[in-house]
Amino acid sequence: MKIIYLGTIIELIRGDITKITADAIVNAANSSLAGGGGVDGAIHRAAGRVIAEQCRKIVKKQGGCKTGEAVYTDAGNLDAKYIIHTVGPIYRVAASDETQLSSAYTNSLMLAKKLGARTIAFPSISTGIYRFPIKKASLIALKAIKRFVEENRETFKKITLVLFSEYDFNIYKMAVATVFDS
Numbered sequence: 799m800k801i802i803y804l805g806t807i808i809e810l811i812r813g814d815i816t817k818i819t820a821d822a823i824v825n826a827a828n829s830s831l832a833g834g835g836g837v838d839g840a841i842h843r844a845a846g847r848v849i850a851e852q853c854r855k856i857v858k859k860q861g862g863c864k865t866g867e868a869v870y871t872d873a874g875n876l877d878a879k880y881i882i883h884t885v886g887p888i889y890r891v892a893a894s895d896e897t898q899l900s901s902a903y904t905n906s907l908m909l910a911k912k913l914g915a916r917t918i919a920f921p922s923i924s925t926g927i928y929r930f931p932i933k934k935a936s937l938i939a940l941k942a943i944k945r946f947v948e949e950n951r952e953t954f955k956k957i958t959l960v961l962f963s964e965y966d967f968n969i970y971k972m973a974v975a976t977v978f979d980s
């Protein structure tokens with residue numbers, strides 16, 4: 799499903815983010831950029847070893863990536879120009895969780911803008927291994943995206959959220975209705 803908001807297409811797709819075409823593909827990474835399971839593992843496997851090498855260089859240079867921040871590498875074998883690695887919070891029921899999750903989306907969008915990307919695809923950050931409740935996370939994600947589009951008009955042609963399961967897809971569909979119809 800998709801909607802158009804201030805000239806930007808906001809699209810929800812059910813599927814595998816490694817199969818998506820976009821200028822920037824966002825990875826739900828960890829602070830040490832060491833790769834992992836979930837979407838991180840899938841992206842590293844599909845993109846190839848060059849990504850892990852570039853991540854190691856970033857770690858050497860700046861000591862990793864803090865929660866809520868974002869860094870980028872090339873996209874290797876993915877159909878993209880860049881991979882933006884961001885780190886969502888591990889859910890701890892603290893207020894800071896929400897701010898950090900919101901920052902992960904906003905900082906990824908800001909970095910993609912800086913890189914000249916016109917299309918970007920996100921997974922559902924923090925809602926897997928990091929256990930952030932998806933209903934809450936989907937609202938935070940869409941509010942952050944909405945605010946970014948309002949403050950950065952005509953930056954992105956399309957912002958895609960790629961949801962791995964039908965359940966997740968339906969939750970995000972409800973969140974689009976809640977956030978963009980209000």
Ligand code: APR
Pocket residue numbers: 813814815816826827828833834835836837838839840841886921922923924925926927928929930960961962963966
């Ligand atoms: N495409 C799209 N979404 C995917 C894919 C994929 N190929 N694989 C998994 N997902 C979904 C999961 O179903 C979940 O909804 O991505 C969402 C985020 O889950 P995780 O990948 O577990 O990410 P997160 O909760 O942010 O945890 C990050 O997991 O892999 C490690 O190194 C990573 O330590 C970090 C932690």
